[in-house]
Amino acid sequence: MTALLFGAHGLDSGVLPGLFLHFGMLSLLAVGGAITTAPDMQRFVVGEQGWISDAQFTSSIAIAQAAPGPNVLFVAVIGWNVAGLAGVAATLGGSLLPSTALAIAAAHLGSALENSRGVRAFSAGLAPLTLGLLLAAGWILTDPVRDSLGAMLLVPFSAAVLLRWRISPIWLVGAGAAVGALGGAG
Amino acid sequence: MFNRLALQGFGGVLAVAQHELVERERWLTPAQFLELLSLGQALPGPNIVNVALMIGLRFHGARGAAAALAGLLLAPLLIVLLLAALYERTMALPPVAGALRGMGAVAAGLVIATALKLAGTLRSNPLGARLCALFALLTLLAIGALRWPLVAVVLGLGSVAVAVAWTRLGR
Numbered sequence: 001m002t003a004l005l006f007g008a009h010g011l012d013s014g015v016l017p018g019l020f021l022h023f024g025m026l027s028l029l030a031v032g033g034a035i036t037t038a039p040d041m042q043r044f045v046v047g048e049q050g051w052i053s054d055a056q057f058t059s060s061i062a063i064a065q066a067a068p069g070p071n072v073l074f075v076a077v078i079g080w081n082v083a084g085l086a087g088v089a090a091t092l093g094g095s096l097l098p099s100t101a102l103a104i105a106a107a108h109l110g111s112a113l114e115n116s117r118g119v120r121a122f123s124a125g126l127a128p129l130t131l132g133l134l135l136a137a138g139w140i141l142t143d144p145v146r147d148s149l150g151a152m153l154l155v156p157f158s159a160a161v162l163l164r165w166r167i168s169p170i171w172l173v174g175a176g177a178a179v180g181a182l183g184g185a186g
Numbered sequence: 187m188f189n190r191l192a193l194q195g196f197g198g199v200l201a202v203a204q205h206e207l208v209e210r211e212r213w214l215t216p217a218q219f220l221e222l223l224s225l226g227q228a229l230p231g232p233n234i235v236n237v238a239l240m241i242g243l244r245f246h247g248a249r250g251a252a253a254a255l256a257g258l259l260l261a262p263l264l265i266v267l268l269l270a271a272l273y274e275r276t277m278a279l280p281p282v283a284g285a286l287r288g289m290g291a292v293a294a295g296l297v298i299a300t301a302l303k304l305a306g307t308l309r310s311n312p313l314g315a316r317l318c319a320l321f322a323l324l325t326l327l328a329i330g331a332l333r334w335p336l337v338a339v340v341l342g343l344g345s346v347a348v349a350v351a352w353t354r355l356g357r
């Protein structure tokens with residue numbers, strides 16, 4: 001029961017406030033979507049706190065992409081790997097509460113906001129940062145497989161296929177799983 | 187409704203959302219959808235969650251927003267946690283560990299593809315191509331190589347970029 005609630009890593013409830021606060025702060029910085037904050041999540045839970053390994057971190061995102069639903073659910077898998085169901089509540093709650101409050105406020109302000117110079121400058125100014133963050137996220141996700149030529153070939157291959165053909169990413173995730181299961185990413 | 191959307195949305199829900207809400211259910215015109223989407227993208231947080239919230243609010247108030255959020259997240263959350271638990275039990279097996287390495291590599295490729303798609307849209311950015319490239323490169327270096335905290339990069343570099351965009355939009 002404790003393993004279900006807090007995960008299998010022997011961490012206790014002491015990690016939860018830190019987890020919740022960090023993901024809550026990142027929620028407000030997620031101007032290009034949740035995945036742009038993945039590098040800082042990795043820096044915090046893998047590098048700074050050592051709660052999970054870089055392989056577990058990348059697997060969390062891979063598992064979320066293999067399942068239906070919004071991509072933001074990868075934060076739930078990270079929470080699960082850090083501290084079980086309590087961790088899920090901390091990471092997902094942290095990721096959703098602040099931005100949800102802002103979205104509700106914005107919906108009330110309505111369309112007066114959206115063509116103002118301030119909002120346009122905000123979106124335009126942060127767009128190139130989003131690009132840099134996505135590239136950094138892609139690079140950091142390769143951390144656990146950088147020693148494998150097969151896996152490192154899968155990275156540009158899957159990016160190129162997705163850009164060239166309009167196929168659902170799930171087929172690529174499946175192909176990656178098959179190649180890996182047969183030892184091609186070892 | 188949002189439950190159906192979510193379960194169809196392998197690898198992201200936005201494209202499916204557009205199809206269902208605009209073309210099938212006709213809850214929104216294409217222009218309304220685009221408007222909500224751009225607002226959802228300007229706001230921090232997961233884009234589709236923001237859009238769902240605002241649609242729920244617009245049609246049914248707070249109860250609509252709660253329903254949209256629950257519909258969007260609950261079933262997929264259960265599925266993804268089952269997968270995570272299953273992985274936890276089996277990750278010692280070589281084929282499972284290998285499969286996850288392969289999937290992780292593909293996940294990296296998918297994120298990079300998203301980045302390259304976004305790069306195409308930056309042509310029309312008021313900052314201009316050169317400044318966009320510079321800001322993107324500095325961000326990549328600060329976050330990917332130097333591993334600076336995101337909050338410092340967004341507040342520092344982000345403020346400069348937004349200020350430049352503000353002055354250019356005023357001309």
